[in-house]
Amino acid sequence: MPNANEDNPSALSQVQRRAVSELLRVSPVADDLARRFQEAGFALALVGGSVRDALLGRLGNDLDFTTDARPEDVLKIVRPWADSVWEVGIAFGTVGCQKAGYQIEVTTYRSEAYDRTSRKPEVSYGDSIEQDLVRRDFTVNAMAVALPEKEFIDPHGGLDDLAARVLRTPGTPEESFSDDPLRMMRAARFAAQLDFEVAPEVVAAMKSMSERIEIVSAERVRDELNKLILSVNPRKGLRLLVDSGLAGHVLPELPALRLESDEHHRHKDVYEHSLTVLEQAVDLERDGPDLVLRLAALLHDIGKPRTRRFEQDGRVSFHHHEVVGAKMTKKRMTALKYSNDMIKDVSTLVELHLRFHGYGTGEWTDSAVRRYVRDAGPQLERLHKLTRSDCTTRNKRKASALSRAYDGLEERIAQLQEQEELDSIRPDLDGNQIMKVLGTGPGPEIGKAYKFLLELRLENGPMGYDAAVAALKEWWATQS
Template identity: 90%
Template sequence: MPNANEDNSSALTQVQHRAVSELLRVSPVADDLARRFRAAGFHLALVGGSVRDALLGRLGNDLDFTTDARPEDVLKIVRPWADAVWEVGIAFGTVGCQKDGYLVEVTTYRSEAYDRTSRKPQVSYGDSIEEDLVRRDFSVNAMAVALPEKEFIDPHGGRDDLTAKVLRTPGTPENSFSDDPLRMLRAARFAAQLDFEVAPEVVAAMTAMSERIEIVSAERVRDEFNKLLLSAHPAKGLSLLVDTGLAAHVLPELPALRLESDEHHRHKDVYEHSLIVLQQAIDLEENGPDVVLRLAALLHDIGKPRTRRFEKDGRVSFHHHEVVGAKMTKKRMTALKYSNDMIKDVSKLVELHLRFHGYGTGEWTDSAVRRYVRDAGPLLDRLHKLTRSDCTTRNKRKAAALSRAYDGLEERIAQLEEQEQLDSIRPDLDGNQIMEVLGIRPGPEIGKAYKFLLELRLENGPMEHEAAVAALKEWWTGQS
C-alpha cells in the first residue's frame, strides 16, 4: 500500500503532466511573445491564475503575463504583434491585447497598497519577479513560468498548496489584507471556485480585519461577490463570509437570516434554508450560471427578520416578507452599484416568489394565471425555477404535491399561451382605436381607457372587436 509521501509524489506528477500539456497548447502564442520581449531586452513569464489553471488542467484562452518592461515598452512590443490592443488597465501597469483567439494581459512587475483613507490601490513598479510574486494574493496564484525556456518559479510553495487544496498567502495574511482588503473577499471566492479550504491563519486574519473591507469601492466588492456567487460552490464562500464577519459589512442582510427560524421549523434557520434554495436553483440552471436567479434565490427571504411575528397559537409568521424583501433587495443592490435592470429583475423575483402558494390547491382561474404571467413578464422562466427551488421540506409527500401543483400551473400557462399569446398580453384595442371609438384627442383619458381594457383582457381573455368596442363605450359612459 503506498504511503503518504508516495501519494503526494503521484499527485505532483499528475499536476506536472497537466501543466506540461496545457503549456504546450499555448506555446505558439506565448513563446512568440516571449521571444519578442527578449529581443527588446526584457523578461516575460506566464503568471498567477494562468499557471494555477495550467497545473489544474483547466487553462483557458485568457493568458496573464508579467514583465520587467514598463507599460510604454509593452505597448511598443505588442502593437506590431497583436490583432488588437487596449489600454484600459494601463494606469495599473496592465496592457491588454488579442492574438489568434487568445486574450492576453501583460502587467509590469508591481506592488499595490492601500492607505487608511483610500479606496484605490497605489501602484508602484518593481524590478524582479520575486517582488511581483510576493505581492500576489495567495500562494497558488504566486507561481510563474519564465518563457520561452519554461522555468517554473514557485518561491512560496504554491504547487504544494494546490495539491493540498488550501489557500495561504505568500507573506503574512495581515500584511496581504492590509495591502488590499479585497483579498479577504477573494479568499472566499477562490474557496467557492476551486473548492479549496482556507488556512486557519488566513481565516483568523479575515475575521480580525473584516471591517477593512469598507475602504474598498462598492464596484470592486460587487464584482468579486458576483464571481463568488457564479462559482461552482457558492455556499462554501458565502459561509466563510458570514463566519468571518465580512458579510456583515458587504451584505448584512445575509447573516441577519441566521437569527430567524422559518415558519415551519424545517431548518435550523432561514439562512440555511436560503443556501439550500440557492443550490436547488443552481441545479435547475439550463444555460450556465445565472447571476439574476442566484441573487434572487439567496435574497428571497431577507424580509423575514423585519416581519417575524410570534402568533398566539405558537406559530411564527412573516406576513408580507416578500414585499419588504423586495425593497431591501433594491436598497442593498443599489448600494453595491448593480445595474438598474438587474436591480429591477432581482427585486421583482423576490416580490413574486410567494405568488404561487396561492395556487396550492390548483383552483386559480384563467384570469389569475394570466396575471401571474403578465406580472412575471420576461422573468417567468426564472420565477418557475425560483418557486420550485423554494420547496425545501423534508416531507417527501408534501414536496411531491407541491411539485405536481406547479407542474399543473405550468401546463395551464402553456395551454393559455398557445391560445392567447400570454407573453404579450395587450388590450383588444390600441391607443389609436380608443381615440377613434371615443372621439377624443391624446390625453390622460387614453391611459385610463387602456388600463380598463387591459384589466378586461386579463379577466376574460381575448374579446371580439365589436365586444371590446361595446365594453369601452359602456365604460366611457360611466366616466361622465
C-alpha cells in the same frame, strides 16, 4: 518543475503532467510573445491564475503575463503583433490584447497597497519577478513560468499548497489584506471556485480585519461577490463570508437570516434554507450560470427578519416578507452598484416568489394565471425555477404535492399561451383605436381607458373588437 512533495508525490506529479500538457497547447502564442520581449531586452513570464489553472488542467484562453517592461514599452511590443490592443488597465500597469483567439494581459512587475482612507490602490512598479510574486494574493497564484525557457518559479510553496488544496498568503495574511482588503473576499471566492480550504491563520486574519473591506469600492466588492455566487460551490464561499464577518459589511442581510426560524421548516433557520434554495436553483440551470436567478434565490427571504411575528397559537409568521424583501433587495443592489435592469429583474423575482402558493390546490382562475404571467414578464422562466427551488421540505409527500401543483400551473400557462399569446398581453384596442372610439385626443383619459381594457383582457381573455368597443363605451359613459 520542482521535486515532488515527499508527503504527496503522486498528486504533484499529476499536476505537473497537466501543466506540461496545457503549456504545450498555448506555447505557439506564448513563446512567440516571449521572444518579442526577449529581443526588446525584457523578461516575460506566465503568472498567477494562468499557472494555477495550467497545473489544475483547466487553463482557458485567458493568459496572464508579468514583465519588467513598463506599460509604454509593452504597448510598443504588442501593438505590431496583436490582433487588437486595449489600455483600460494601463493606470494599474496592465496592457490587454487579443491574439489568435487568446485574451492576454501583460502587467508590469508591481507592488500595490491601500492608503487607509483611499478606495483605490497606489501602484508602484517592481524590478524583479520575486518582488512581484510576494505581493500576490495567495501562494497558489504566486507561481510563474519564465518564457521562453519555461523555468518554473515558485518561491512561496504554491505547488505544495495546490496539491494540498489549501489557500495561504505568500507573506503574513495581515500584510496581504492590508495591501488589498478585497483579497479577503477573494479567499472566499477561490474556496467556492476551486473547492479549496482556507488556512486557519488566513481565516483568523479575515475575522480580525473584516471591517477593512469598507474602504474598497462598491464596484470591486460587487464584482468579487458575483464571481463567488457564479462559482461551482457558492455555499462554501458564502459561509466563509458570513463566518468571517465580511458579509456583515458587504451583504448584511445574509447573516441577519441566521437567527430567524422559517415557518415551514422549524428544524433549520432561514439562512440555511436560503443557501439550500440557491443550490437547488443552480441545479435547475440549463444554459450555464445565471446571476439573476442565483441572486434572487439567495435574497428571496431577506425580508423575513423585519416581518417576523409570533402568533398566539405559537406559529411564527412573516406576512408580506416578499414585498419588504423586494425593497431591501433594491436598496442593497443599488448600494453595490448593480445595473438598473439587474436590480429590477432580481427584485421582481423576490417579490413574486410566493405568488404560486396562492395557487395551492389548483384553483386558480384563467384570470389569475394571466396576471401571474403578466407580472412575471420576461422573468417567467426564472420564476418557475425559483419557485421550485424554494421547496426545501424533507417531507417527500409534501414536496411531491407541491411539485405536481406547479406542474399543473405550468401546464395551464402553456395552454393559455398557445390560445392567447400570453407573452404579449395587451388590450383588444390600441391607443389609436381608443381615441377614435371616444372621439378624443391624447391625454390622461386614454391611459385610464387603456388600463380598463387591459384589466378586462386579463379577466376575460381575448374579447374581440366589437365587444371591446361596447365595453369601452359603457365605461366611458360612467366616467362622463
